[in-house]
Amino acid sequence: MMVELFGGIEGGGTKFVCAIGSGPDDILAETRFPTTTPVETLGKAVAFFVEQQGVHGPLTAIGLASFGPLHPNPTSPTYGQILPTPKHGWTNANLVSLLRDTFNVPIGFDTDVNGAALAEARWGAGQGCDPVIYLTIGTGIGGGVMVHGRLLHGLLHPEMGHIPLPRDPAMDPFPGACPFHGSCFEGLAAGPALEKRWGQRGETLPPDHPAWELEAHYIALALSSYIVTISPQKIILGGGVMQQAHMLPLVRQKVQALLNGYVQSLYLTEWIDQYIVLPGLARRAGVLGALTLAQQAYGQA
Amino acid sequence: MMVELFGGIEGGGTKFVCAIGSGPDDILAETRFPTTTPVETLGKAVAFFVEQQGVHGPLTAIGLASFGPLHPNPTSPTYGQILPTPKHGWTNANLVSLLRDTFNVPIGFDTDVNGAALAEARWGAGQGCDPVIYLTIGTGIGGGVMVHGRLLHGLLHPEMGHIPLPRDPAMDPFPGACPFHGSCFEGLAAGPALEKRWGQRGETLPPDHPAWELEAHYIALALSSYIVTISPQKIILGGGVMQQAHMLPLVRQKVQALLNGYVQSLYLTEWIDQYIVLPGLARRAGVLGALTLAQQAYGQA
Numbered sequence: 003m004m005v006e007l008f009g010g011i012e013g014g015g016t017k018f019v020c021a022i023g024s025g026p027d028d029i030l031a032e033t034r035f036p037t038t039t040p041v042e043t044l045g046k047a048v049a050f051f052v053e054q055q056g057v058h059g060p061l062t063a064i065g066l067a068s069f070g071p072l073h074p075n076p077t078s079p080t081y082g083q084i085l086p087t088p089k090h091g092w093t094n095a096n097l098v099s100l101l102r103d104t105f106n107v108p109i110g111f112d113t114d115v116n117g118a119a120l121a122e123a124r125w126g127a128g129q130g131c132d133p134v135i136y137l138t139i140g141t142g143i144g145g146g147v148m149v150h151g152r153l154l155h156g157l158l159h160p161e162m163g164h165i166p167l168p169r170d171p172a173m174d175p176f177p178g179a180c181p182f183h184g185s186c187f188e189g190l191a192a193g194p195a196l197e198k199r200w201g202q203r204g205e206t207l208p209p210d211h212p213a214w215e216l217e218a219h220y221i222a223l224a225l226s227s228y229i230v231t232i233s234p235q236k237i238i239l240g241g242g243v244m245q246q247a248h249m250l251p252l253v254r255q256k257v258q259a260l261l262n263g264y265v266q267s268l269y270l271t272e273w274i275d276q277y278i279v280l281p282g283l284a285r286r287a288g289v290l291g292a293l294t295l296a297q298q299a300y301g302q303a
Numbered sequence: 304m305m306v307e308l309f310g311g312i313e314g315g316g317t318k319f320v321c322a323i324g325s326g327p328d329d330i331l332a333e334t335r336f337p338t339t340t341p342v343e344t345l346g347k348a349v350a351f352f353v354e355q356q357g358v359h360g361p362l363t364a365i366g367l368a369s370f371g372p373l374h375p376n377p378t379s380p381t382y383g384q385i386l387p388t389p390k391h392g393w394t395n396a397n398l399v400s401l402l403r404d405t406f407n408v409p410i411g412f413d414t415d416v417n418g419a420a421l422a423e424a425r426w427g428a429g430q431g432c433d434p435v436i437y438l439t440i441g442t443g444i445g446g447g448v449m450v451h452g453r454l455l456h457g458l459l460h461p462e463m464g465h466i467p468l469p470r471d472p473a474m475d476p477f478p479g480a481c482p483f484h485g486s487c488f489e490g491l492a493a494g495p496a497l498e499k500r501w502g503q504r505g506e507t508l509p510p511d512h513p514a515w516e517l518e519a520h521y522i523a524l525a526l527s528s529y530i531v532t533i534s535p536q537k538i539i540l541g542g543g544v545m546q547q548a549h550m551l552p553l554v555r556q557k558v559q560a561l562l563n564g565y566v567q568s569l570y571l572t573e574w575i576d577q578y579i580v581l582p583g584l585a586r587r588a589g590v591l592g593a594l595t596l597a598q599q600a601y602g603q604a
Contacts, residue, residue, distance in 0.1 A: 232448075
């Protein structure tokens with residue numbers, strides 16, 4: 003009997019995470035390295051899997067949960083590639099063919115945040131809920147949605163960081179940092195916006211700095227928008243910004259104030275602590291999602 | 304052999320539409336009347352179905368696509384009721400038990416806009432697309448979403464009219480009319496907002512009035528938000544406002560300007576006329592959705 007062995011790659015904009023295994027309680031090996039050029043970065047992933055094959059035997063399938071934009075539909079002519087992106091050197095890089103040509107196994111492919119949504123719904127904080135939104139707020143802002151047991155795809159995939167948000171110039175004179183939309187959610191609340199607005203990186207701002215009140219306001223506006231658009235049963239907030247311990251209670255309180263009782267559910271009143279939550283899989287959500295993509299590509303999960 | 308005969312009720316906030324049949328090419332009878340009190344309005348619907356049963360024989364099932372808020376999940380203790388609403392007399396009205404007690408047949412139940420989304424995806428402008436958003440812009444603003452062949456439900460159902468939108472006071476000093484959120488989409492762009500802002504009803508404003516440019520701007524902001532949140536393959540715009548023939552091209556053009564090339568799909572450039580469209584079933588989308596809810600309650604469709 004052949005042993006099934008899955009490889010997962012979380013290909014983020016700043017770091018790659020690779021793992022071998024089948025789930026949160028079965029990770030045989032794991033590695034992390036910074037995202038540089040496609041050749042160097044994929045080269046390190048390939049080297050890791052080749053080395054692991056030497057130890058554990060041949061891989062059954064590989065899943066890649068990558069930064070986007072990308073086309074997650076296998077029938078698209080651009081499937082497998084990174085679509086045009088400001089990220090230097092990555093435009094049109096065909097990550098899936100490189101992996102397929104090297105390992106000759108089925109390759110699963112989707113966005114990094116979709117991977118995290120998939121893993122959180124299967125093993126993490128989203129278990130038993132439908133729909134589940136996973137949102138990451140860090141260098142960029144992106145989201146994935148699980149609905150009816152599957153990832154939400156459409157034209158391409160959600161780009162939830164780019165919803166337009168109201169900005170009151172009296173409260174926040176910073177016009178926004180998104181090169182496409184100025185003051186969209188990402189333009190107002192991702193890491194680069196924090197740094198440009200306050201002149202220092204978010205990690206260096208103390209917990210009582212007014213930056214956090216404003217940051218929580220924008221996050222709450224965005225969540226209010228997703229709540230009335232998608233009616234999620236769970237919202238999971240990942241990424242660096244939410245690692246500030248004071249942020250989560252502030253965000254919950256502001257969501258309640260903004261919705262103002264309109265959505266009639268106990269999850270928005272008494273039970274909000276169970277509704278807007280941190281990831282259950284911590285930093286492993288993305289790579290565990292990639293393992294699930296591998297299993298799906300092989301016809302499992 | 305028993306002939307299957309389905310009844311559908313579109314229960315809107317201003318009018319009810321009832322029909323007997325099984326689809327757009329098979330409507331045996333139809334009636335429309337204004338929404339007044341629950342007893343009077345449901346009474347008229349019951350009278351219509353009783354009369355039709357006399358002609359066509361007993362009903363197999365009934366579907367009700369109603370204004371909300373409501374809980375579309377049959378396991379909810381409030382299933383079948385209108386949840387607390389400013390609409391006088393309707394709070395806690397249990398429409399489903401009344402129909403079930405009267406006709407003793409399966410009753411399907413969902414929101415009016417979900418009904419329209421269901422019918423448009425099955426028979427109308429949304430055929431072959433996934434996800435499909437149906438949005439109505441009139442006295443209120445509401446939306447329904449079909450995804451993976453089923454309606455999107457979650458905590459309750461989407462309330463897409465209530466997303467927060469940016470408003471520039473220099474361009475629009477009107478602060479918004481939503482009693483819950485002030486300047487949400489519905490507060491800025493539904494019929495009552497138009498009337499309060501301009502001092503006359505939307506229908507009476509000429510096509511070259513600046514009201515329409517501003518209205519198209521708000522609709523385009525909302526569509527941009529839905530596009531990046533849900534990544535729909537089709538957006539269908541119903542309701543009175545979109546019956547102004549000049550609105551649709553204006554909305555499409557403004558959506559393109561707002562997204563600014565960020566979502567890389569031909570449906571947002573060359574093919575946008577096939578992407579943001581009017582309903583395929585015209586005024587019958589809601590009641591045809593109700594017939595589909597009836598068929599689903601009976602185990603079909």
